[in-house]
Amino acid sequence: MTVQESDLNWRHRTPKTRLLLWLGWFLLVALFVWCWDLMTQNTLWVFVSDAPRAGADLLDRAFPPRWEYMDRLWKPLWDTINMATLGTLLGIIMAVPLAFLAATNTTPSRLILRPFALLCIVATRSINSLIWALLLVSILGPGLLAGILAIAFRSIGFIGKLLYEAIEETDVAQIEAITATGASRSQILNYGIVPQVLPAFFGISVFRWDINIRESAILGLVGAGGIGVQLQASMNVLAWPQVTLIILVVLATVVFSEWVSASVRKAVI
Known part of the structure; x- marks a missing residue:
């Protein structure tokens, strides 16, 4: 052949x-x-x-937006941004120690503390912020505090997971060089690991804040405050022009947060 x-x-x-x-x-x-x-x-x-007919009828009633309603949205919008910002900061405060406990090269105990930290990271990441808000509103009552805590608990798992993976991916040669000088464990952490993960930390934190802006906009639907309360109230009375305006405001806010997030990540990474 x-x-x-x-x-x-x-x-x-x-x-x-x-x-x-x-x-x-x-x-x-x-x-x-x-x-x-x-x-x-x-x-x-x-x-x-x-x-299709019902959708076209809804769009016909929703336009044009009721622009004069904007005067009542400034404070809820500011509450929404504050909710996302404070929730992100609180989540960072709780996530950073868990990340160092979960990373194999920084944890002081692989048998006890590391599994505990991983459990906290997985548990907080598994529950959606809307579910956290429902639980916290039933415990703390409606208001911004429940929304802030819901954003914070949801952020722990996201920030903690990405940060401990960044810690584990640090350059071993740089850490070994500092260790060879006789540096203590805290000095190795401060001069060998932290400088390497700091750009990733800023990028992760800002990216999570960008996500939290979007999530905090809907937490008001379950009583957690913010612009979502105005959205729920407008939908309850079928004020579709107001709903359209709120959606446009949320869209503009998310676009702005995305621009801020991209600018910060570009500057630090």
């Missing part, structure tokens, strides 16, 4: 591999159909077919 003939007989996959591949695709399609049927079994399709 010549080289040209062997090339013509070459196949990318064996018949058994192709059969298994087609079987896998068939099972995937069957799973999708089953999930779709399960999710839509209680769907009233008459409402779905009427959705």
